[in-house]
Amino acid sequence: MSLTLGAAQLAGRIDRPPPRPPRPRSRLNVFARWVSPVAIVAIWQLLSSAGVIDPRTLAAPVDIARRALELVEDGTLIEATLTSLQRVALGFVIGGAIGTTLAVVAGLWRVGEHAIDPPMQMLRTLPHFGLIPLFIIWFGIGETPKITLIAMGVCFPLYLNTFAGIRGIDRKMIEAARSMNLTWGQRLRHVVIPGALPQTLTGLRQSLGIAWLSLIVAETVSAKSGLGYLINDAREFLETDVIVVGLAVYALLGLATDGVVRAFERRALAWRS
Amino acid sequence: MAFLKTSPTTAAPSADASTYVARVRDHHRAFGRHQVLRGIDLDIRHGEFVALLGRSGCGKSTLLRSLARLDPTPPGEVELHGRTAVAFQEPRLLPWRDVRENVALALLNTPEKGVRHERAEQTLAEVSLTEKLHAWPLQLSGGQAQRVSLARALVSNPRLLLLDEPFSALDALTRIEMHQLVIELWRHHSMAVLIVTHDVDEALALADRLVVLDEGRVARTWEITSPRSDRNPAKPEIATARAEILSALGVQPTPPNPNRDPITGELRNRPDDRSGNDRGAA
Structure with missing residues (x-):
């Protein structure tokens, strides 16, 4: 139950529209926005110290920070993070390659569209987490079902957005390129790919969000290593501090990958200013 | 071609090519x-x-x-x-390439990059857009964009x-x-x-x-x-x-x-x- 709720919240975070260009904020406003989060943490700490919040329900912020340092120092956290990161990277590369390749084939050739688009449109309505039981039957509980789940999640947003991006290119621009005698490959390089890029990057950001979400779900279902294992193991011993540390790392990793894509967007799409 | 009933003037195809x-x-x-x-x-x-x-x-x-x-x-x-080269009703510039690159694109099949840029710059100077070489098309006015489009058509030296x-x-x-510019360009380029x-x-x-x-x-x-x-x-x-x-x-x-x-x-x-x-x- 708590899992579905978390998924819905995360999905809500992922599907939000691309951010507006940030409003210039005054120094005071930046400060003002930090007041309430800091206050919440402070109250949380006070309640924990006063014994109102049981550490088996939720550990105190200071204990969580201390635990995080320990986990970093003994290498557990780094190792778990790298394991999880590797799963996401592998699933993302596989799913991304499949999604974009299918989108390019469907986007450029009418035959490809007829062959690829209908099944993709049908499959995308499947909630891919619902496939977990099948994946477990097919692949067992090792690395394969996790990576497959992540790849599935990544594939569809990239397919849909890249396909729409290619189809959204103004035919008149392709015609202008033809009037300049550009070859097929040159038109692809100078018109189609840059023209489809904005929408593809939107898909990339969506699919990265889903990749992390899929990782969390897959690791929560079963894991013998990685952040999910760390969290599940901590649950056995009611170590809520470790659980919070693991969740924080998940969140930071998601933010970091999103930030990378955003930075790339700012550079690659500078022409839209 | 023989069945095409050529006109009474005995113009050979080569003469056609030099006239038309x-x-x-x-x-x-x-x-x-x-x-x-x-x-x-x-x-x-x-x-x-x-x-x-x-x-x-x-x-x-x-x-x-x-x-x-x-x-x-x-x-x-x-x-x-x-x-032949075309300038369309809408300038049809690629928004993701800067002005110089848009013009140089028409030369893709000919020389290497440095030469392409040089010729694009020369042609943009002819349409008085030297100061916009590195502007994005979306930053141009309608008239400027149409001049870039003209430069892009001209840069390949069309007949x-x-x-x-x-x-x-x-x-x-x-x-x-634009009318004055077109007449000027027409006079300069044969x-x-x-x-x-x-x-x-x-x-x-x-x-x-x-x-x-x-x-x-x-x-x-x-x-x-x-x-x-x-x-x-x-x-x-x-x-x-x-x-x-x-x-x-x-x-x-x-x-x-x-x-x-x-x-x-x-x-x-x-x-x-x-x-x-x-x-x-x-």
Whole structure:
């Protein structure tokens, strides 16, 4: 139950529209926005110290920070993070390659569209987490079902957005390129790919969000290593501090990958200013 | 080719190539069951400035597309000698390439990058856009974007420049500047120009020869001999041609207004000009 709720919240975070260009904020406003989060943490700490919040329900912020340092120092956290990161990277590369390749084939050739688009449109309505039981039957509980789940999640947003991006290119621009005698490959390089890029990057950001979400779900279902294992193991011993540390790392990793894509967007799409 | 019944002049194909940039013979085009071009004959000589006029749907843009090799044409009907280039009604610049790169793109099949950029810069200087080399197309005004589009067409040194209603989206003042620019560029580059327009006054100000299309055929042709500096609408040659062309287009000719600028001639904005559903059956 708590899992579905978390998924819905995360999905809500992922599907939000691309951010507006940030409003210039005054120094005071930046400060003002930090007041309430800091206050919440402070109250949380006070309640924990006063014994109102049981550490088996939720550990105190200071204990969580201390635990995080320990986990970093003994290498557990780094190792778990790298394991999880590797799963996401592998699933993302596989799913991304499949999604974009299918989108390019469907986007450029009418035959490809007829062959690829209908099944993709049908499959995308499947909630891919619902496939977990099948994946477990097919692949067992090792690395394969996790990576497959992540790849599935990544594939569809990239397919849909890249396909729409290619189809959204103004035919008149392709015609202008033809009037300049550009070859097929040159038109692809100078018109189609840059023209489809904005929408593809939107898909990339969506699919990265889903990749992390899929990782969390897959690791929560079963894991013998990685952040999910760390969290599940901590649950056995009611170590809520470790659980919070693991969740924080998940969140930071998601933010970091999103930030990378955003930075790339700012550079690659500078022409839209 | 023998069955094509060559004209009585014993001109060999090589002589054709030195005289004409384009020869269109009995050219037909149909979209589905709709016949758009029904046997067009049109020759464009080297260095000539031709205007193609006609009501919407008369086939003038289709003919331009055939000349630009944008559509497949039946063999033998459209013969082109030398490179052609097009500037469209909308500038059609690639928004993700800067101005210089947009122009250099037309040279992709020829020299290496440094040379491409150098020639793009030279051509952009001709259209007075040197200071916009690295601007994005979305930052340009309509007139500037259209000048980039002209530069992009010119940079490959075409023998025939095709202009598809290139100024119809511009404001009147910008249009005067563009007319002057086009004449200047035409004089500097030894090329022929074919401009498609439905603005009679624009055609009269720019072209040596005006061709009116109607229902997919050439209805009539006018040669204008007055120098471009002396094409006052009140001048008999211009006034007569204007009245005849308007009537060939199925518009009631109005006496030329001497206050109207001979180059811009805001004719297109008059409501009775476009909405007429009384198609002239010329």
